[in-house]
Amino acid sequence: MPREIVFGDALIPGLLVLFVLSLVVLWLIDWVAGRFGLYRLVWHPSLFRLALFVCVFGSLALLLF
């Protein structure tokens, strides 16, 4: 995957695209977890979500570098 994406005449960092993508992934996970109440099993749900997001975004970003 290229590090910068040309959109119109503007260069968009690939990281930004991945960031949005990870937000979508997190939203999907949220939807599933909310449906089945999985976050109840976690001590600090929002911290867990944040950590999960960092993992998702980090591992996707590794594709770039």
Place this chain on the structure above:
Amino acid sequence: MSANEASEALPTPRKPVVNSLTEEAGIWLFVIKTLLAYYLTGWIAMRLALPQPSSAMLTTIIVANRQSGMVLAKSFYRGIGTLAGAAAAFLIVGLFPQQREPFLIALSLWVGLCAGGATLYRNFKSYGFVLAGYTAAIIAIPVIGNPPDVFDSAVARISEVLLGLLVSGVVNDTVFPSRMRDVLRRTARAQFAHFIGFVQRSAGGNVARDAIQNMHLRFVRDAVTLEDLRSSVVFEDADAHARSGHMLLLNQRFMAASTSFQSLHHLINRLQRSGQDVVAQALLELYAPIGTALDTPIEGGAAMRVLLPRLVTARQTMDALAPALRDRLGSDTQASDFDTGASLLSRFAGELHAYVDTAAALQSPALPAGSIERVRFTYGVDFRDAGLATLRTTLTMLALAAFWIGSEWPMGASAMLIATVFAGLFATRQNPTQAAGALAGGYAIGMSAAFVCLFFVLTRMDGYTLFVAGSAPFLAVGLLMMMWPSVAGLGLGYSMGFVYILTVKNTMVFDPVNFINEAVAQVVGVSASAIAFIVVPPAIGSRWLRRRQLERLRRQVGLAAKAPLPGLRHRFESVNHDLFSQIVAQTELGSNDSRSLLAWALAVHETGRALIELRNDMMNGQLPSDLSRLIDRAVEALARFYEGPDAATYLSARDTVSSAIVAASAHVSARPLLDHLQLIRLGLLDRDSVLADYMPAAPMAGEIDHAS
């Protein structure tokens, strides 16, 4: 002995101390969290070398709130508004890169339209609109002299705002989050307990009209509060998000059940007043099983579920009881009145069961499988009010633009920017003139504090840590003020003024002359937007708007009579509740206005619901064409009466309903319709209701029995 007494007495005086300490701790937690988000944002923005770290930092102040859910909801709509505003800025700059007059006119129009759009929504959605308006101005005005810069300006603005939102969101969501979910749960449970308790208590006897009015007020407030909370909590919590549909359904069912409940009590009261005590008594007896079924303590846990089988039993008892009670009545008139009440009662029992069912489902840890009925809470919107907001904001902007061009004031851009921001922020307030005054005052104080901080403290400070140490005490004052209800507006103004004028940058510039010029321009901008609200008075709270809202409330009957049926019941209920709560918020409780309003609201509510049920039954049943024509005429006459109430339309409504009843009683298949029509007729003849003003002076003999 005395020592014993002392130790027993201790908890009582200790309690207020503990309570106030908990309260204080919450306030300080808010201050610390906001400061943390503020400085973290500033630090990251400087590391990333964004052109204006201060606007990222200002974002954290604007979205600051004690409740995490509020911060997230506001951030979400702020993000969307910023993106939309950036797009609009591109378009405007692209269309008029060289002509300043069309440019400023287009910009004023866009800002005005956004301010108008904001009045069509509630909560943070309207905030998103406001933001779309002024973001365009923030991006476009600084590049007016050099259009090609618009792209950089937009990218910078978007990154700054999104960075501020991201940091605020993360800090508020992870550092000692204060959850609104608990508030929502408490509110929903209180609503449930209150409603069930009320239904159970009133099973014993009649409820006075005053009590019904107060109850209606309370129910409407409950329903609207719950919807407000729900719309923010969904951002906070995945569980709440998954339950959002259930919450909506719960609220709709609550509104439906409470409306039927009120109709029922109105009916019983009317029967008692018109000397039909026997019928009223029979209905109360029929009602008794519901009271017994609900007579069980409901506290926490899975207890709501225990009500369900009890309610089913109650309904069976009622079905068995009805024929016996009916046989006891003497005349046909009484029997037909009883039937009307019995069908209303069974409708209410069904709705109550549905409501309890949804509440129990929400309580259970895992959501029941399968999809649920999709409903939405519809708001009552007024396009004329939106037009007024558009006009006011556009005029403010145009006046400032003309002044800027005419005077060639170098600081005109700053004044215009600030005016845009504040005109938008105030547009949706309840009492904008006062809010603008408080904010403008706070703004001036904040800027003075910034002067002291910048030129006496920060000049001696070097490095980010010292900057934090030097400015945090000043900012903490404003944040603390935001938490005291009496000076909240002043505090917000202070914080915004302080942060905005400080314009923190990587390399700080200390220029008192520029600072004072900027301060004067900003004060002019804030004052201009405050003056605009005096010149073009805010529609909110005025007599004119109240009259119009009352008209719209009455026109709801027309909606119930004419609008397409699918989903109409939810639409009718939620628009009714929204309109009503808007008007209530703007009238003084206990005043003449508020009394007539409440009386109208009850009449509209009852008649509208009966009309919808009538139309539903008409759709489902096979009716002879002459009968359905008669009923249609009655429905139309009712809608006409509520749209323009006077003696003539009242008479026509009353007579068409009566003749429809005569026609319907001749058909066996029209039995359910007859009940709804009877209910409407009894409502029309009620001399205690607001309709009494339009009735002929003395009741003619036989008028009451005319159709029965």
